[in-house]
Amino acid sequence: MIALYESGKSRQDIVREYDLTASALDRWIAQFQQSGSFKEKDNRSPEKQELIELRKRNKQLEMEVDILKQAALIMGRK
Incomplete structure (x- = not known):
């Protein structure tokens, strides 16, 4: 999902397609950009x-x- 976002797919489309909350996707994007990891301890x-x-x-x-x-x-x- 992060790769889709980084390749230019809109947040709205990803949220809708994968049945996510916008806040969850935003959190994942921020964690990945901050540390490159999704583990809580790394962030x-x-x-x-x-x-x-x-x-x-x-x-x-x-x-x-x-x-x-x-x-x-x-x-x-x-």
């Missing part, structure tokens, strides 16, 4: 990607804190 903004990485790092640190608390309790009993 994230840098801020969104950073937020995901920070949340992942936060979870890891929370797990490490829990492990250290457990170790402290065990060591305190001895």
